[in-house]
Amino acid sequence: MQAVRAEGLTKRFGNLTAVDGVTFSVREGEIFGFLGPNGAGKTTTINMLITLLRPTAGEAWVAGHSVLREPREVRRRIGVVFQDPSLDRDLTGRENLVLHGLAYGMGREEIRGRISELLEFVELTPFADRQVKTYSGGMVRRLEIARALVHDPDILFLDEPTLGLDPQTRARIWDYISRLRREEGTTIFMTTHYMDEAEALCDRVAIIDHGRIVALGPPEELKASLGSDVVYVEGEGDLEALGRSVVDAGLAADFSLSGGELRLRVRSASAAIPRILELASALGIRVGEVTYRRPSLGDVFLHLTGRRLRDEEASPPRPLRGVRRRFS
Amino acid sequence: MSFLRSIWVMYWRQLLRFWRLKSRVLGSVITPVIWLVFFGMGWSSLFNSPMASKLFGGLDYITFLAPGILMMSVFTASFVSGVSVILDKERGFMKELLVAPASRAGSIVGRSLGDATTAIVQGLLILALSLPLASGIKLGGIPLAAVSAFLVGLTFSGVGIFLALRIRSMEGFQVIMNLIMLPLLFLSGAFFPIDGLPGWMKVLSLVNPMTYGVDLARWSLVGVSSFGPGLDLAVLGAVAALSLFIAAFCYERATLE
Numbered sequence: 001m002q003a004v005r006a007e008g009l010t011k012r013f014g015n016l017t018a019v020d021g022v023t024f025s026v027r028e029g030e031i032f033g034f035l036g037p038n039g040a041g042k043t044t045t046i047n048m049l050i051t052l053l054r055p056t057a058g059e060a061w062v063a064g065h066s067v068l069r070e071p072r073e074v075r076r077r078i079g080v081v082f083q084d085p086s087l088d089r090d091l092t093g094r095e096n097l098v099l100h101g102l103a104y105g106m107g108r109e110e111i112r113g114r115i116s117e118l119l120e121f122v123e124l125t126p127f128a129d130r131q132v133k134t135y136s137g138g139m140v141r142r143l144e145i146a147r148a149l150v151h152d153p154d155i156l157f158l159d160e161p162t163l164g165l166d167p168q169t170r171a172r173i174w175d176y177i178s179r180l181r182r183e184e185g186t187t188i189f190m191t192t193h194y195m196d197e198a199e200a201l202c203d204r205v206a207i208i209d210h211g212r213i214v215a216l217g218p219p220e221e222l223k224a225s226l227g228s229d230v231v232y233v234e235g236e237g238d239l240e241a242l243g244r245s246v247v248d249a250g251l252a253a254d255f256s257l258s259g260g261e262l263r264l265r266v267r268s269a270s271a272a273i274p275r276i277l278e279l280a281s282a283l284g285i286r287v288g289e290v291t292y293r294r295p296s297l298g299d300v301f302l303h304l305t306g307r308r309l310r311d312e313e314a315s316p317p318r319p320l321r322g323v324r325r326r327f328s
Numbered sequence: 329m330s331f332l333r334s335i336w337v338m339y340w341r342q343l344l345r346f347w348r349l350k351s352r353v354l355g356s357v358i359t360p361v362i363w364l365v366f367f368g369m370g371w372s373s374l375f376n377s378p379m380a381s382k383l384f385g386g387l388d389y390i391t392f393l394a395p396g397i398l399m400m401s402v403f404t405a406s407f408v409s410g411v412s413v414i415l416d417k418e419r420g421f422m423k424e425l426l427v428a429p430a431s432r433a434g435s436i437v438g439r440s441l442g443d444a445t446t447a448i449v450q451g452l453l454i455l456a457l458s459l460p461l462a463s464g465i466k467l468g469g470i471p472l473a474a475v476s477a478f479l480v481g482l483t484f485s486g487v488g489i490f491l492a493l494r495i496r497s498m499e500g501f502q503v504i505m506n507l508i509m510l511p512l513l514f515l516s517g518a519f520f521p522i523d524g525l526p527g528w529m530k531v532l533s534l535v536n537p538m539t540y541g542v543d544l545a546r547w548s549l550v551g552v553s554s555f556g557p558g559l560d561l562a563v564l565g566a567v568a569a570l571s572l573f574i575a576a577f578c579y580e581r582a583t584l585e
Contacts, residue, residue, distance in 0.1 A: 050427055075429040086420035088341070090348045099344075102337045103428040103435075105330070131348065147424075 001064060003028045003155050003187040004049060008058035011044050018044040020211035021058065026155075026189055026204075031181055033202035034191040035297060037307075041211040042191035043083055046159050049189070050080050063154045076104070079148030083159040085140050089133040093124060093143050096132060097150055104151035111150070118146040122176065138169035145176060149186075156180065158190040162197060170197075177201055195297040207301055214304045219297055226295040226303055227253050229269035233262040233276065237285030245279050246272075258308070265295070265303075334434030335441065342409070342442025346449075353450060360401040360454045364461060367519075368393045383521060385552035387464055392552070394455070394462035395473065395545040396518030399480060401454045403516075403538055405447040406481035407509060410440070410488020410575075411501055418498070426582065433576040436489060440572055443488075444481030451477045455549075462550075469548035472557070476548070479564035480541035486571030493578050517542045523554060537567040 004026035011019040019041040026032040034042045047053040049062055051071035060067045063077035087096050094115065101111035119125040122142040132140065141161065148156055161177070162170040178201060180186045192198055198205045199219045207215040207222070215222055231252075233239065239262040243255030251272045252264040266272040269292035280287050302308055346353065368390040375381070375389040384392035416422045425435060452474070459465060491504055515522075515529065516538035522530060533539050544560035547553035553560070 052423065052426055072429045075427055078427075080423075080427050082420060082423050084420050086422075086424045088345070088416075088421050089419060090345055091341075095344055099337060099341055100424070100428075102340070103334070103425075103430045105333060105429070 001028055002026065002061075003030075004032070004060070004062050004189060006045075006049070006058065006060040009045065009048055009055050009060050010057040011041075011048060011053060012056045017211055019048070019055075022206075022208070022211070022213050024206055024213060024216060026187060028187055029181065029185050030203040031177065031188040031190065031201050033198040033205045034189075034208050035193070035195060035198040035202075035205050035301070036191075036208035037193055040193075040208045042193075042208060043159055044211075045208075046080075046157055046189070046191060050078060050157055051075055076151075077154045079151065079153035079156045081141070081144045081148050081156070081158045081161060083163060085144070087132045087140060087143060087147070090131060092129050092131055093135070094119075094128040096143065097147055100147045101150045106151060114150055114152070115146075118149055121149075122146045123172075138165050138172075141165060141169070141173065142176075145173070149180075153186070155187045155189060158188065160191055160193070162192070162194065174200060195301070198297055205297065207297070207304065209301070209305050209307075215300060222297060222300045223295045226299055227265040227267060228294065229266050229272075229292050230295050230299055231264045231266055231269050231272060231276065231290065231292040233264070233280070233287060234260065234289045235280065235285050235287040237280075238283060239285065242276075242280055242283055242285055245283065246276055249275065249279065251275055256302070256306075258302070263299075263302075266292075330429070331431040331434040334430040334432070335438035337430065338435045338438030339442040339445070340438075342439055342446065346442075346446040353446075356405060357401070357450060357453050357457070359404075360397045361457055363400070364390070364394065364397045364454075364458050368397070368461065383524075385521075385550075387550055387552060391462040391464040391550055392521075392546070393519065394458040394465060395549045396516070396542050397458065398451050398455050398473065398549075399477065399516070399538065399542045399545050400513055400518050402447045402451040402477040402480050403484055403513065403541070404509065405450045406443045406483075406485040407488045409443040409446065410485035410490075411492045411495075411504070413439075413489050413492035414495055414498060414501055417492070432580045432582070436486075436576045436579045437572055439489065440482050440485040440575065443485035444478050447481035447485075448474055448477045465549050466551065469550075472548035473545045476541050476544035476560070476564065479561075479568045480538065482568040483537050483541075483564070483571045486568070486575040489575040490571070490578055493575075493582060512536055512538050515539070517546075517554070521554070537564065540564050540567075 002025045007023050008021045009019060010021050022045060034045060036042055044053065048055045049060055049067060051067050051074050062074045065073040067074050097115045098111055101114065119128050122145055124139060124142055127139060135143065162173050177188060181188055202219060204218050205222065206213045233242065239257055243257065243262050243264065246252045246264055247255055252266045255262060255264045273290055273292065277287060372389040381388065495501055495504065515533045515536045517533060522533040522539065525533060540555065540560040540563040543553050543555050544557055544564065547557050
């Protein structure tokens with residue numbers, strides 16, 4: 001059975017089409033990611049799936065129930081961690097969890113056992129009886145993850161689970177997410193605009209832009225579709241001419257220029273770079289820096305949309321090798 | 329089943345919050361006490377002729393005022409906690425409530441019941457503090473006064489919830505406070521008898537549910553009434569039920585839009 005199925009799901013707010021006919025399905029037991037820039041429609045999609053927004057058109061089924069016709073059946077089977085805090089800050093961590101369990105129809109005994117287990121899981125046991133307003137941002141997020149799990153949901157929805165968190169907390173939350181899937185078999189639907197997060201956690205990723213899914217598949221497959229390596233050349237001179245001649249020489253599948261940087265998709269960077277440098281000097285280009293890496297989901301996004309995943313980034317990345325990490 | 333459970337969960341939550349915020353609650357008791365002491369004793373010392381005493385049903389002014397102040401604190405407390413739905417919206421807790429499989433109508437009823445209960449606690453605290461000042465209060469009337477406080481609490485918590493579901497910001501809340509709460513208080517007979525008011529004001533007083541709450545509390549605590557307890561109870565019961573129904577209806581349809 002599919003955990004989530006959406007068909008032509010659409011949401012319009014006045015003139016703005018936030019989500020534009022998305023169709024996808026999430027398999028049971030997988031971690032499925034919605035990757036896209038801010039404003040791409042990720043949160044709106046989640047809100048429709050968790051029955052808090054009515055779709056303008058289309059339909060979705062979550063845990064086998066229609067979000068339109070059986071919202072309460074859906075609510076019973078899902079856990080949600082919202083993008084913004086949603087705890088009662090005046091109550092203690094434990095009280096927040098108990099209230100949640102009661103609201104989902106659990107008995108006191110059952111709640112007590114489940115809560116102590118979950119507080120251990122998110123490492124908050126020593127802080128359980130403090131008011132939430134004394135918690136740090138990371139503790140709030142961890143408590144919210146615990147709360148979403150109190151009633152043992154079939155599907156966990158996470159909306160930007162590590163937004164605004166420090167690197168250590170981020171790593172912890174990644175660990176919780178993969179452990180949940182591994183140990184409990186929970187299906188996880190998450191949104192993120194961090195490509196490294198999607199790559200590290202997700203079995204399959206839907207890349208979403210302007211309310212539409214532009215690509216869908218396992219991260220490895222999406223990246224493989226770009227060729228094997230990406231070479232970045234920065235320098236003074238006609239980089240576009242360089243790009244053309246590299247492609248003409250059969251060294252690269254294609255090229256693109258953004259932010260004064262030439263980007264080339266090549267089969268093997270180590271073989272291609274010396275030849276690229278020769279071509280550059282022949283064209284009188286003073287090369288400042290050459291870097292390469294294996295393509296990331298960010299490159300896939302750039303390739304499909306012509307824009308970087310995070311438009312607010314003024315300067316392009318200059319990584320040396322391997323996976324780039326960006327914490328903010 | 330889900331309905332009763334939701335009532336209980338929200339009721340419990342409102343009481344828990346009340347307990348966690350008890351220092352704030354003590355602060356909210358100060359205002360009514362200031363009214364009682366300064367406003368009450370001030371006028372009491374002027375209204376000490378037999379003529380004046382006749383205006384207040386044979387009571388001295390502070391005894392007349394005490395049940396009014398009790399209802400004022402109940403009214404304020406329940407209204408403010410009803411409107412605190414805005415706070416839940418701003419802090420995101422509302423989303424946690426909306427995504428739960430619980431009955432929404434039940435959760436609103438539970439919330440109002442909780443608000444009314446905490447309002448009674450505050451009211452009784454005020455009443456205890458006014459006992460040394462207002463000599464004529466009959467202790468035997470306290471249970472019925474509590475019933476009146478409960479119904480007024482339910483009514484205005486419901487009104488507060490209804491308004492809060494429509495207001496987007498705390499600024500809007502301030503406007504509402506001034507535009508609705510003060511007139512309702514002044515037109516309720518809490519501070520002066522409504523019998524001698526100009527016609528238009530009297531009409532407004534008669535459609536104000538608070539008026540019947542004050543009247544019932546005054547009847548039970550000091551034995552003075554304009555309408556009689558039967559009418560008071562009937563009006564309060566009906567208005568409380570209506571208010572809850574409307575609040576629940578609006579909440580049932582709430583989404584994030």
